[in-house]
Amino acid sequence: MGYQMNQKGLDNVLRHISEDYLIYAPKCFKGGNTFSDVDCIRYGEIQYADEIVFDRKSDYSFKEVLLPISETLFYFTEGETKEADIPRKKGAVIFLRSCDLHAVKRLDEMYLHNGPEDYYYSRLRENVKFVLMGCSESFENCFCVDMGSNKSDNYHLSIDKKGEEYYLDCREDAWEELMKEHAVSEPKVSPDFVSENKVRVQIPENLSIEAAKSSMWDEYDSRCIACGRCNFVCPTCTCFTMQDIYYSENGKVGERRRIHASWMVDGFTDVAGGGSYRKKHGERMRFKVLHKVYDFKQRNGYHMCVGCGRCDDICPEYISFSNCINKLEDAMKEVESK
Numbered sequence: 001m002g003y004q005m006n007q008k009g010l011d012n013v014l015r016h017i018s019e020d021y022l023i024y025a026p027k028c029f030k031g032g033n034t035f036s037d038v039d040c041i042r043y044g045e046i047q048y049a050d051e052i053v054f055d056r057k058s059d060y061s062f063k064e065v066l067l068p069i070s071e072t073l074f075y076f077t078e079g080e081t082k083e084a085d086i087p088r089k090k091g092a093v094i095f096l097r098s099c100d101l102h103a104v105k106r107l108d109e110m111y112l113h114n115g116p117e118d119y120y121y122s123r124l125r126e127n128v129k130f131v132l133m134g135c136s137e138s139f140e141n142c143f144c145v146d147m148g149s150n151k152s153d154n155y156h157l158s159i160d161k162k163g164e165e166y167y168l169d170c171r172e173d174a175w176e177e178l179m180k181e182h183a184v185s186e187p188k189v190s191p192d193f194v195s196e197n198k199v200r201v202q203i204p205e206n207l208s209i210e211a212a213k214s215s216m217w218d219e220y221d222s223r224c225i226a227c228g229r230c231n232f233v234c235p236t237c238t239c240f241t242m243q244d245i246y247y248s249e250n251g252k253v254g255e256r257r258r259i260h261a262s263w264m265v266d267g268f269t270d271v272a273g274g275g276s277y278r279k280k281h282g283e284r285m286r287f288k289v290l291h292k293v294y295d296f297k298q299r300n301g302y303h304m305c306v307g308c309g310r311c312d313d314i315c316p317e318y319i320s321f322s323n324c325i326n327k328l329e330d331a332m333k334e335v336e337s338k
Contacts (some may be wrong), residue, residue, distance in 0.1 A: 002188050005167075006184060010049040011048050020090060027042070029041075042064060057308070073258055098149060099307055106296075107218075141313055150195070210336075215333050224317060228264040241259060291304065292304045307322075
């Protein structure tokens with residue numbers, strides 16, 4: 001069903017939903033970006049409709065709600081361990097764009113279906129509802145259309161803001177009466193989806209692992225500074241490491257945490273004996289690109305990258321992931337000619 005609401009009506013809806021759920025959406029953190037006088041759009045808990053940022057792409061993705069940056073798994077003493085309580089006592093409602101909704105599918109594939117399900121992800125993933133935020137036009141650096149993630153119908157509620165009014169398509173039966181109570185009208189509603197991006201990408205049909213032998217990766221040995229920022233903003237990057245925090249000098253009392261990590265940074269691929277895989281920055285870039293648009297698809301039938309463009313937005317060296325994809329055709333020609 002479709003519903004038109006003003007801000008007061010939507011605030012009332014959010015207030016009722018918040019009785020059972022924590023509500024997360026892209027919001028503005030004043031002065032919270034790289035520079036102290038620049039705002040940051042990232043996910044946080046909201047209570048009112050005017051906290052939700054509709055007209056800008058979030059700098060960081062929703063994944064921090066389902067995959068906390070730092071999550072305590074268990075506590076330990078010399079003789080026993082105790083599982084950490086779930087970080088969230090309520091369910092969660094997450095406002096996100098179509099590309100990010102497609103990213104949820106990627107996270108579920110990796111954490112729930114790639115072998116035994118990840119217990120810690122699963123318990124946060126349970127009882128989560130998704131609110132699709134429509135996109136009336138493409139944002140900078142987005143290439144979701146070519147990645148097939150510009151449209152989605154796998155949502156519980158969709159929302160578009162037009163002027164001072166909100167238009168919602170509800171697919172959650174438990175919310176229907178609530179919507180009717182606070183709507184000013186019930187027009188036919190469908191979410192806005194972009195149909196074209198300024199940025200275009202083309203993944204070669206003949207792409208193979210042979211692209212790893214191309215010389216195209218060499219330039220990133222000097223261009224990439226291995227800061228890992230592209231991984232931390234990406235909605236489908238899931239690398240983590242473990243960290244033990246000790247409360248006592250003997251190291252027998254403390255907690256174990258799972259924290260976000262990045263294959264781009266120094267030390268991530270270090271192994272016992274002093275060895276390290278992918279020492280060069282170009283080798284790390286090669287792994288990232290081919291993982292996103294080649295080997296993940298070989299296993300699961302669809303690309304890992306959803307074309308949100310956040311990696312391009314945040315890179316301090318202005319390295320474009322979409323440009324990397326578009327260089328793959330020449331890379332294949334290069335290796336085939338040898």
